[in-house]
Amino acid sequence: MRRGGQWRWPEMAADAVLALVLLGFGLLATGLAGDNQPGSRPVDAVCRVLIAVAALALLVRRRAPVVTLAVVTVATSTYMLFGYPYGPILIAFLVAVYTVAVWLPVRPAALATGGAFVLLSAHVFFGRGPAAGWTGALPASAWVVVPFAVGVVVRVSREAGARTRAEEARSRAEQARRQADEERLRIAQEVHDVVGHGLAAISMQAEIALHLLPKRPEQAEVALTAISRTSREALDELRVTLGAVRRGAEREPVPGLARLPALRDRLAGAGLAVEVRVVGDPRELPAAVDLAAYRVVQEALTNVLRHAGVASAEVTVDYRADELTVEVTDRGVGAGEAPIDDAGGHGLAGMRERVAALGGRLTTGPRAGGGFRVYAGLPVESAT
Numbered sequence: 001m002r003r004g005g006q007w008r009w010p011e012m013a014a015d016a017v018l019a020l021v022l023l024g025f026g027l028l029a030t031g032l033a034g035d036n037q038p039g040s041r042p043v044d045a046v047c048r049v050l051i052a053v054a055a056l057a058l059l060v061r062r063r064a065p066v067v068t069l070a071v072v073t074v075a076t077s078t079y080m081l082f083g084y085p086y087g088p089i090l091i092a093f094l095v096a097v098y099t100v101a102v103w104l105p106v107r108p109a110a111l112a113t114g115g116a117f118v119l120l121s122a123h124v125f126f127g128r129g130p131a132a133g134w135t136g137a138l139p140a141s142a143w144v145v146v147p148f149a150v151g152v153v154v155r156v157s158r159e160a161g162a163r164t165r166a167e168e169a170r171s172r173a174e175q176a177r178r179q180a181d182e183e184r185l186r187i188a189q190e191v192h193d194v195v196g197h198g199l200a201a202i203s204m205q206a207e208i209a210l211h212l213l214p215k216r217p218e219q220a221e222v223a224l225t226a227i228s229r230t231s232r233e234a235l236d237e238l239r240v241t242l243g244a245v246r247r248g249a250e251r252e253p254v255p256g257l258a259r260l261p262a263l264r265d266r267l268a269g270a271g272l273a274v275e276v277r278v279v280g281d282p283r284e285l286p287a288a289v290d291l292a293a294y295r296v297v298q299e300a301l302t303n304v305l306r307h308a309g310v311a312s313a314e315v316t317v318d319y320r321a322d323e324l325t326v327e328v329t330d331r332g333v334g335a336g337e338a339p340i341d342d343a344g345g346h347g348l349a350g351m352r353e354r355v356a357a358l359g360g361r362l363t364t365g366p367r368a369g370g371g372f373r374v375y376a377g378l379p380v381e382s383a384t
Contacts, residue, residue, distance in 0.1 A: 015059055018095070023055035026088040033087035040085035050079045054092040061099040066112050072096040073116040080123035093120070094147045101151025102158075109148070117144040256290035257282075257317060263298060264315075272305050273312040280319030289378045292354040293317070293326045296362070299351055300328035300374040307332070310371075324378045331371035351376070 030051060031043045041047075054075040061068040076093045097116065100109045121140050264274040285293070297315055304313045310332040318325040348364060351374075355362040360378040367373045 011062055015061055019055050019058040022058065022088065022092050022095075023052055026051040026055055026092070030085060030087040030089070034085035037085040039083075041083040043084065046082065047079065047084045050075045050082075050084075051089050054079070054089050058092060058095055058099075061096065062103065065096075065100045065103045066108075069096040069100050069112055069116055073119050077119045077122055080120070090143055093143060097144055098147040098151040098154075101148045102155050106152060106155075109151070113144055113148050117141060120144070255294050256285070256287070257294050257297075258290075259294060260297065260315070260317075263294075263301070267301055267305060270305060271311060272301070274301060274315060275312070276315045276317070278317050278319070282317075282319055285324060285380060288358060289324060289380055292358055292360075293324055293376065293378060295354060296351050296374065296376045297326055297328055299348075303374075304328070304330045304332060304372075320380075322380060324380050326376050326378075328374045329367060329371060331367075331369075 027048060030047065034040050034043055054072045057068050057071040057075070072092050073096070076089055079089050093116075097113055100112050103109075104112070117140070120143065124140055260276055264276055267274050297317075301313060301315070304310065310330050313328060313330040316325075316327040316329075318327075351364075352362050355376050355378065358378055360376060362374075362376045364374050365372070
């Protein structure tokens with residue numbers, strides 16, 4: 001009920017309006033109600049005071065619901081014991097019972113309301129005029145049971161709504177957290193692929209330069225130039241990848257199979273000749289499929305460069321009606337004689353996760369005639 005240590009002014013204003021409306025209505029309408037109840041006591045100053053006390057007590061009904069109910073019940077019971085006509089003062093009692101049922105747990109609300117009912121029922125047995133007895137207790141109970149039941153229903157509905165909103169908020173938070181985790185993993189995988197491939201190419205080119213430098217320095221310059229180009233390209237691609245996490249940064253086009261020629265040229269500078277063969281009619285692919293296919297080829301060729309001990313590899317890209325396949329083969333030492341994955345074991349795992357996330361399949365292993373083969377099939381919706 002407090003917000004920032006202060007009472008909510010809209011609720012206070014609403015309670016003030018309610019109290020003033022019931023006060024005015026009670027003072028004006030009680031006399032009219034008495035005209036239709038000949039046996040009742042005429043409206044006098046005491047009657048008006050009791051009406052005012054019952055109505056104005058509602059000003060603090062949200063802050064002190066039990067106190068409000070007690071004050072309203074005492075005023076209303078005294079009013080009824082004096083024999084004043086049934087009238088608008090009972091509306092204030094209804095509101096007080098309803099408030100207790102809404103703002104308190106069921107058990108304390110029921111206890112407070114039960115006490116109010118006992119006090120209100122006193123006029124049935126001890127009121128001015130002939131006592132109604134137990135037959136008069138039933139109508140009196142309606143003034144307690146009905147608002148109490150309505151208040152409990154409203155409270156339960158509010159609590160259910162609050163639980164639903166809390167669950168929805170938790171669900172949204174969990175979904176946002178999952179999306180953030182997935183995005184971080186995706187970016188980590190991208191960084192691994194970019195940095196791993198770039199460093200592998202640079203390492204190979206540096207070894208070539210060191211080998212040539214004492215004997216043929218003019219050819220070593222070519223290798224150093226290739227190192228410079230490869231590092232610059234890797235930094236540019238890394239910058240594009242990390243730009244995705246900057247708030248407000250526009251995503252630049254992600255790498256795809258269109259970069260295979262550049263990848264082939266970069267690896268040629270590192271001493272690995274790559275033959276690229278395209279089967280079928282090349283067409284525009286979904287960005288996720290295009291990126292995954294490129295990364296599979298890039299990672300597989302990086303492993304060839306690191307571990308296969310050969311100077312050539314073949315890449316086959318096959319555009320089928322409902323699938324894209326990429327195959328990377330070499331005639332190197334194979335997985336049985338040298339590790340095909342990187343030291344951390346994330347290269348193959350990353351390829352498998354990429355392909356599996358798109359509903360595709362990845363197979364890797366030694367070839368029958370020697371060497372190693374990486375094959376990935378990625379589903380693509382056929383054009384109609």
